[in-house]
Amino acid sequence: MSPRHAAWVFVAGVALAGCASAGAPRPSPFPEPASKPNIYPAPLDPKVNSFSTSTFLAAAQQLRGVPYQLGGDSPKTGFDCSGYTKYVFGLYRIQLPRTVIEQFRAGKPAGTVIRPGDLLFFRMAGPKSPVSHVALALSAEEFIHSPGADGVVRSEKLSSPYWRSRFVAARRIL
Numbered sequence: 001m002s003p004r005h006a007a008w009v010f011v012a013g014v015a016l017a018g019c020a021s022a023g024a025p026r027p028s029p030f031p032e033p034a035s036k037p038n039i040y041p042a043p044l045d046p047k048v049n050s051f052s053t054s055t056f057l058a059a060a061q062q063l064r065g066v067p068y069q070l071g072g073d074s075p076k077t078g079f080d081c082s083g084y085t086k087y088v089f090g091l092y093r094i095q096l097p098r099t100v101i102e103q104f105r106a107g108k109p110a111g112t113v114i115r116p117g118d119l120l121f122f123r124m125a126g127p128k129s130p131v132s133h134v135a136l137a138l139s140a141e142e143f144i145h146s147p148g149a150d151g152v153v154r155s156e157k158l159s160s161p162y163w164r165s166r167f168v169a170a171r172r173i174l
Contacts, residue, residue: 051092051174053174056091056092056174057116057136059088059091060136060138060144061155063075063079063084063088064144064152065152065153066078066079066084066146066152068080068146068148069083070149071083072146073086073087075087079153080146081100081133081134081145081147082096082098082099082102082103082134083098083146085103085134085135085145094173094174096173100131100133100134101131103121103134103171104121104130104131104134104171106171106173107171107172108171108172109171109172110169110170111170113140114137114140114170115137115172116137116139117136117137117172117173118137118171118172118173118174119134119135119136119170119171119172120134120135120136120158120167120169120170121134121169121171122134122135122166122167122168123166124166133145133147133166135156137170138155140158141159142155142157142158143155143156143158143163144156
């Protein structure tokens, strides 16, 4: 195998592992894409200088049903996990890096107390990958994310065995 071909195989493998629950058993229920995603939130009005966690989380939840799209970062084309979190924060002019690992390095550690708006990180690709999936905490118990190739933006319980066993850490951006 040529070095160039090997590089493409590596890139393809990383792309399949990132953000996707590819190859892992998926939790039930696993919703199918909605025929029409919910109304997309409007960006923060430039005339308004206030920020509310509740309106931020409401905007995140309005994107339920948008289908997963590898590399996606728009409700029109779909989201991957880090594209979803970057988009939601971007609605409120909060800049996040694009990839899961870059988002993991952003903000500060949340410690053991998860708050609404924290980023939650999961290891989906095995023990060699520090993190490969990101979600947005709605509460200490529930999160919303763009889960993988056959999924849509949806919420889940952190206490489910599937997600609890893959949870790595929470990071505070807000």
